[in-house]
Amino acid sequence: MNFERIKEKLSILADAAKYDVSCSSSGSNRENKGKGLGDSSGMGICHSYTEDGRCISLLKILLTNHCIFDCAYCVTRKSNDIKRAAFKVQEVVDLTINFYRRNYIEGLFLSSGIFKDPDYTMERLIQVAKKLRLEENFNGYIHLKSIPGASDELMQEAGLYADRLSVNIEIPTVSGLKLLAPDKNHEDFMKPMRKVKNEIIRNREEKKFLKSTPKYAPAGQSTQMIVGATGETDRDIMYTATYFYKKYEMKRVYYSGYVPVSSDPRLPALTSAVPMLRENRLYQTDWLLRFYGFDVRELLNEDHKNLDVDIDPKLSWALRNLQHFPVDINKAEKQMLARIPGVGLKSVQKIINARKYRSLNWEHLKNIGVALNRARYFITCNSREWEKRDLTSEKIKNLILRNSSSKFAKNHSPQLSIFES
Template sequence: MDFNRIKEKLNILADAAKYDVSCSSSGSNRKNTNKGLGNASNGICHSYSEDGRCISLLKILLTNHCIYDCAYCVTRKSNDIKRAAFKIQEVVDLTVNFYRRNYIEGLFLSSGIFKDPDYTMERLIAVAKKLRLEENFNGYIHLKSIPGASDELMYEAGLYADRLSVNIEIPTVSGLKLLAPDKKHEDFAKPMLKVKNEIIRFKEERKILKSTPKYAPAGQSTQMIVGATGESDKDVMYSATHFYKNFHMKRVYYSGYVPVSNDSRLPSIGTQVPMLRENRLYQTDWLLRFYGFSVQELLNAEHPNLEMDVDPKLSWALRNLQHFPVDVNKADMSVLARIPGVGMTSVHKIMKARKFRKLDWDHLKKMGVALNRAKYFILCDSRHWERRDLDPQRIKGLILSTSYGKFRPQYSNQLSLFN
C-alpha cells in the first residue's frame, strides 16, 4: 500500500466532505455480536468542532470527481480542483484501522458521482457490505444516497447502513433549477420515498418475525443549503416540514452557503451565511418538532425571516403578548411549552412538582427555567411582578440588556423595572 498516496487522498476527500453537516448518528441500536468490531448504540459518542459540526466519524468522499456542474458545489465538474478517488478496499482499511486506534466511532461516506447514480451507489454499498460481512464491523455507518439511484440499490444500502440520507441541497424547486439544471427534484424524492416505505415495511414485518433483517435502523436525514438562492427562512422551514411529514425524516440539517465560486447566479464571494442563521433555523426546527408550534405561527408573510437578536420562541411571544402571562401552577403542558425560557425538561418538572405545592420563582429557577426571559411571561406563587404594562420592545430591550441567559433573583430590584 502506498501510504503517502492514501494520505494525500484522505486530505483531499476529507476536506471535500466538510460541507456536508448531516452526520448525526443518534438512533441506531446495532449490537456487537460474534466478537466483531464496534458497537453502534443510542448515545454514540460525538465530538464537535468549534463551529458545531460533528467530527466523531471518519467523514470522507469516495471521490470528488462528478459528472454534474452544480454552481454551489465545490466538487462540480467545472471547478479547477485536485481530484482523487478511493478504492473500495482503501476505505474499508481506513475505517477499520482508525476504529482500532479509537479515532472514530464509525463511517460517514458520501461521494461525487462517477459515471451515473447507480454505478456510484453500488460502490458506496460495496464499502458498507465489506465492513459488515468481511470485517464483522458493528460500528455506525451512514451512507449518503445518490439522487437518482434505483430502488433495488436503495433497498440494499439500507441492509448495511445505519442511516441513509439524500441531500435535497436547495430548499426550493426553482432554486434547484437555477443552480443545478442537470438535476431534477424527483431524483431526490424517489430514493427518499423508497427508504421511507422500506422502513415502514421492516417495522411491520418485525412484529411478525423477529429475525427480519434490520433496515436503516437510524432512519434517514437530509440537508439543505441555506442562502444560495435568496430563499426566506419561511421557505426553508416549509420545505423542512414537507420532508418531515412526507418522508418521515429523522433530521433535516441546515447548512449555510459557503461561497465557492464567482458564478453570477450565486451570492458574491464575500457573502457567507452567518452561523447564527443556521442556529436560528435549528431552534425553529426544534420548536416545530417538539414544542407544538406550526410554521405559520413562527414564519409568515409578515415575518418571513427569523430575528437574529432573539430566539424564535421569544420572537413569537413578543408578537403574541395576548397569550400571556401564563400561570405556571394552572396552565396545560402545551401552554407551558410556549413560554420563552422554559424547555421541555422544565415543563415536565413543573407538571410533577405542582402536584405537591404551588411553585414560586425560587422553585422555577432551581428547575432550570431561564427566568431572564420567562419572568415577563409567567405568574407563579409570588407577590412580585404583578404589573404587566410593558410593551414588546421594552421587554425585548430588558432581556437583551441582561446578558441573555443570566438571571439574578433580586426581587427588590425587579419591581423597579415596572415603574
C-alpha cells in the same frame, strides 16, 4: 499499499466532505453480540452527537470528488480546477478498520461525487458498507449518502448495511435548484427518499410478525439544505423542512450556511459565509416544531417571513402573541408551559412534578432551571400577582436584551424588577 498516496487521498477527500453537515448518528441500535468489531448501540474523523448528548467521532470522507455535475454552489463541481482523487473500495474499508482499531473513530460517514452515473456510484458506496459488515464483521455506525437518481433496488440494498441513509435536497426550492444545478432533476432527489421511507415502514410492519427480519436503516434518513445560496426566506426553508418531516418521516433536516467556495455569476456576492446565527435560528425553529408542539405557520408566515436575528424564535412568537400571557405556572397545561420563553422541556416536566406537592414561587422556578431573565415577563406564580403595566412587546424585548447583553452585566449589575415599566 502506497501509504503516501493514501494519505494524500485522505487529505483531499476528507477536506471535500466537510461541507456536508448531515452526519448525526443518533438513533441506531445495531449491537455487537461479542463476535464482531465495534458497536453502534447507544452511540453514534468528524464529531457528531448521540441521542443522549454524547460526542462521538466518525470518519467522514468522500469516495471521490470527481463529479459529472456542475452545480454552482459545490466545491467538487466538474468545472472547478481542484485536485481530484478517488478511493478504491478496499481502501475505505481498510481505513475504517484501522482507524477504529486505534480508537480514532466509532463509525463511518461516506458520501461521494457522482462519477459515470448515479447507480455506478451508489453500487460502490454499498460495496464499502457490505464489505465492512460481512467481511470485517464491523458493527459500528455507518451513514451512507444516497445518490440522487439511484435505483430502488440499490436503495433497498443500501439500507440493509447502513444505519442511516440521506439524500441532500441541497436547495430548498425547485426554482432555486433549476437555477444553480440545471443538470439535476428534483424528482431524482425525491425517488430515493420515497423508497427509503417505504422500506422503513415495511420493515417496521414485518418486525411485528417476524422478529428475525433484518434491520433496514435503523437510524432512519436525513437530508440537508444549503441556506443563503439563493433568495429563499426562512419561511421557504422551514416550510420545505416541515414537508420532508411529514411526507418522508425524516429523522433530521440539517441547515448548512452557504459557503462561497466557487465563483459563479448565479451565486450571491457574499464577502463572507452566511451568518452562523441564521443557521442557529433555523435549528431552534426546527426544534420547536419537532418537540414543542408549534406549527410552522405560527412561527413563520406571510407577515413574518424571516426569523428575528437578535432573539430566539420562541421569544419572538411570545412577543407577537402577548394575548396568551401571563401564564399561571401552577395551573397551566403542559403544552402551554412549553411555550413560555426560558422554559425548556426538562423544566416543564419538573414544574409538573413539583407542583403536585406545593405552589411554586420564583425561587422554586430558579432552582428548577427556568431562565427567569426571559420567563418572568410571561408568567405568574404564588410569590406575587402579575401587575399589568405598559409592558409592550418592544419594552419586554429591550429589557431582555439589556439583561442578557453580557455575563458581566448579568452577574454584577442589579436585576430589573419584573414590574418595572
